[in-house]
Amino acid sequence: MTETKRMNMIQALNSALDVKMGQDEDVLVFGEDVGYFGGVFRVTEGLQAKHGLKRCFDAPLTEGGIIGSAIGMAAYGLKPVPEIQFADYILPAYDQLVSEAARLRYRSNGEFSAPVTVRTPYGGGIFGGQTHSQSPEAIFAHVTGLKTVIPSNPYDAKGLLIASIECEDPVIFLEPKRLYNGPFYGRPDEELKTWANSGLATADVPVGHYEVPLGRASLVREGSEVTVLAYGTMVHVAEAGIADAGVDAELIDLRSIVPLDIDAITASVRKTGRCVILHEASRFGGFGGELSALVQERCFDYLRAPIERVAGYDMPYPHAFEWDYFPGPIRLAEAIKAAVEYR
Amino acid sequence: MPQEDARVTKSNLPRLELHIPEPPSRPDTEVSFAHVNRGEAGAVRRPDIAEHESNMRDLPYELIRVLDDDDRAVGPWDPKLAPETLIKGLRAMVLTRAFDDRLFRAHRQGKTSFYMKSTGEEAISAAQSMALDKGDMFFPTYRAMAWLHARNYPLTTLCNQIFSNAEDPLAGKQLPILHSAREYDFYSISGNLGVRFVHAVGWAMASAYKNDTKISLAYVGDGTTAEGDFHEAMTFAAAYRAPTILCVTNNQYAISSFAGFAAPERLPFAAKALAYGFPGIKVDGNDFLAVWGATQWAAERARTNNGPTLIEFYTYRAEGHSTSDDPSAYRPKDEAKHWPLGDPVERLKDHLIALGAWDEERHAALEAELKEKVKIAVKEAEAIGTLGQSKPPIEEMFEDVFAEKDWRLKEQLRELKRRRAGDSAAGEGA
Numbered sequence: 001m002t003e004t005k006r007m008n009m010i011q012a013l014n015s016a017l018d019v020k021m022g023q024d025e026d027v028l029v030f031g032e033d034v035g036y037f038g039g040v041f042r043v044t045e046g047l048q049a050k051h052g053l054k055r056c057f058d059a060p061l062t063e064g065g066i067i068g069s070a071i072g073m074a075a076y077g078l079k080p081v082p083e084i085q086f087a088d089y090i091l092p093a094y095d096q097l098v099s100e101a102a103r104l105r106y107r108s109n110g111e112f113s114a115p116v117t118v119r120t121p122y123g124g125g126i127f128g129g130q131t132h133s134q135s136p137e138a139i140f141a142h143v144t145g146l147k148t149v150i151p152s153n154p155y156d157a158k159g160l161l162i163a164s165i166e167c168e169d170p171v172i173f174l175e176p177k178r179l180y181n182g183p184f185y186g187r188p189d190e191e192l193k194t195w196a197n198s199g200l201a202t203a204d205v206p207v208g209h210y211e212v213p214l215g216r217a218s219l220v221r222e223g224s225e226v227t228v229l230a231y232g233t234m235v236h237v238a239e240a241g242i243a244d245a246g247v248d249a250e251l252i253d254l255r256s257i258v259p260l261d262i263d264a265i266t267a268s269v270r271k272t273g274r275c276v277i278l279h280e281a282s283r284f285g286g287f288g289g290e291l292s293a294l295v296q297e298r299c300f301d302y303l304r305a306p307i308e309r310v311a312g313y314d315m316p317y318p319h320a321f322e323w324d325y326f327p328g329p330i331r332l333a334e335a336i337k338a339a340v341e342y343r
Numbered sequence: 344m345p346q347e348d349a350r351v352t353k354s355n356l357p358r359l360e361l362h363i364p365e366p367p368s369r370p371d372t373e374v375s376f377a378h379v380n381r382g383e384a385g386a387v388r389r390p391d392i393a394e395h396e397s398n399m400r401d402l403p404y405e406l407i408r409v410l411d412d413d414d415r416a417v418g419p420w421d422p423k424l425a426p427e428t429l430i431k432g433l434r435a436m437v438l439t440r441a442f443d444d445r446l447f448r449a450h451r452q453g454k455t456s457f458y459m460k461s462t463g464e465e466a467i468s469a470a471q472s473m474a475l476d477k478g479d480m481f482f483p484t485y486r487a488m489a490w491l492h493a494r495n496y497p498l499t500t501l502c503n504q505i506f507s508n509a510e511d512p513l514a515g516k517q518l519p520i521l522h523s524a525r526e527y528d529f530y531s532i533s534g535n536l537g538v539r540f541v542h543a544v545g546w547a548m549a550s551a552y553k554n555d556t557k558i559s560l561a562y563v564g565d566g567t568t569a570e571g572d573f574h575e576a577m578t579f580a581a582a583y584r585a586p587t588i589l590c591v592t593n594n595q596y597a598i599s600s601f602a603g604f605a606a607p608e609r610l611p612f613a614a615k616a617l618a619y620g621f622p623g624i625k626v627d628g629n630d631f632l633a634v635w636g637a638t639q640w641a642a643e644r645a646r647t648n649n650g651p652t653l654i655e656f657y658t659y660r661a662e663g664h665s666t667s668d669d670p671s672a673y674r675p676k677d678e679a680k681h682w683p684l685g686d687p688v689e690r691l692k693d694h695l696i697a698l699g700a701w702d703e704e705r706h707a708a709l710e711a712e713l714k715e716k717v718k719i720a721v722k723e724a725e726a727i728g729t730l731g732q733s734k735p736p737i738e739e740m741f742e743d744v745f746a747e748k749d750w751r752l753k754e755q756l757r758e759l760k761r762r763r764a765g766d767s768a769a770g771e772g773a
Contacts, residue, residue: 028552054552060582065541065575072545072559075530076480078552080545092571099535100542108523108531109513110743145744168746215749259749 012154016161031083067093087122102145121177135281152235153202159212186237186328215259223250241332283311305342366601384411385418403613409632420636426700435493436465454729463661466687470634482543482561502724514739537572547587566597584650594660616653628658
């Protein structure tokens, strides 16, 4: 029997880092405020005290410097796990991630590589306004050589983070900060539950080492009428929207954007004949466009309705209009019904 | 807008003027290096490696030189090398020049798409390649090939990379001269400027983290100091006292822009280190012995946990930026001849002759020998194939995007192979 504990997502991520640091001295953690203070979201709490000053330390306020130095450490042979405080602030490091981390293995024909795991909180629903709410997965999905991973619950968060650290490729690990403390169904007026009292099995987290493999989606809910593709916070919003629609929908949590579990997606859409895609990021050029194209290419003969995309609007993330912008269960339910009732 | 004009003319404030830096000379003016203060060879003090940074703040404003105008080695920065070592260094520099000349011509003959020479800057990476230990990692720019020549990297392999042929060590994935040579402690070069300056600091931090004994060495050119990465690397190096040697190879030009765009003309790049709290020194980059002596000092500091050093190598880019550049469009044609610090190859040669360890005949023989060596290497590489005449296997194109190919790459490789098979079948039919 594997020993488990009820954990929220923060504790699960902390546990993943603790387990890997305990197993492998080449794993080190650094970033702005992650050392002594334990991180602005507490994900690295206690790691410096337990593993030492040199294993988990604070960094100057320079995202390019954090990622650039992590690439150098990885080229030496370490397994750095740097943190970018908010995904909104990863852009100063975009050149390092795109031009260097993602290409180092390819351009050196395998002589050098950069197995860096970049953890960064992303996503909205927290009144974060323009620069504490963004979902930048599409700008990383387009970069060949990067892997992009997004968990939706504590169990996956720990298992996917361990798998990411062990992966030989650079990984952008996006943490839905809306889900740090508990599941969120996209209904801001509803009373919030913590992971511990959520009643969800995904808050039972093994205390030791385990992996959730990259590139494998999870089937959250089996259904026959329509396939809903989601990841991160939107997995829970999708559950609520499916319940609202009263439709027997199949819900797939992609878990990794790259590598993408294309087989799980095609098998489901070929079964249901309909597909609705849900993400927080704005719609135009969002990852939903890629998903839609793939489904159309691979499931054309099976489709009984146009593929629907429910996403953030094409604007910077607004503050006062948060719940108008946020693609909540009502909008998803409408799209599901439109797909099912098509013709 | 008469109303706005009235508002301006009513003001008593002086009118602002935008300053645009201009180089000391242009194609239609006399060459002027009046701003270059060579100082005296041997005149700059050499502090103890453990000296506190606050006691070394005068150093960036002096030019460290060892070879004087009588070709003698003088002063405290003289690394006191044996003549055989100096001859090895001279050989690496002459080889670099011969290789550059031959491969530049290969570009003109259509055998490669691109080439960049390091003429005038050979002393820097040749001396550093020899002064540092095996295992110390070099984060080069595209103008540092003397590092590889000093370590006897196979010339044919270099040519294979430049020709992107079937034996290209980078399997045709990378532009000519953006080499990668891990076995030679030579980090993968990329086209993006400055980014690898930060990698060098991270690499050095990793070495210190593992209680290793290795240090790192990195270059940026004068132009690239303007990139944010320069600041990031300096900040990280200072904060974590990384065992690294950060170098600015100031060759006065970034393509057509003179160094005055990256830093005011009177401010040495070396002085930028003062703002970060570690020593900066300015070194005659055309003086093989000064480069070696300065590198040794910085390496000792790094190896003894005294932290990073910034070295500005003061030099001159004697030729065009690349095969795509014609420098006579923006600076006097004969400017290189007037460079007050001379030519690095000539200066080391003259020093060896002054020592009685070398003569013109031996030098001519060395030039002829290396020219022949390069010619043979180019011929060997040509036999494998030049640009477009020979390629690595197509499968290579899909390798090393990730450690293992994902489904997209597998599908795309299959698709490309199918198309190629179809093409050749159609070709045979026609």
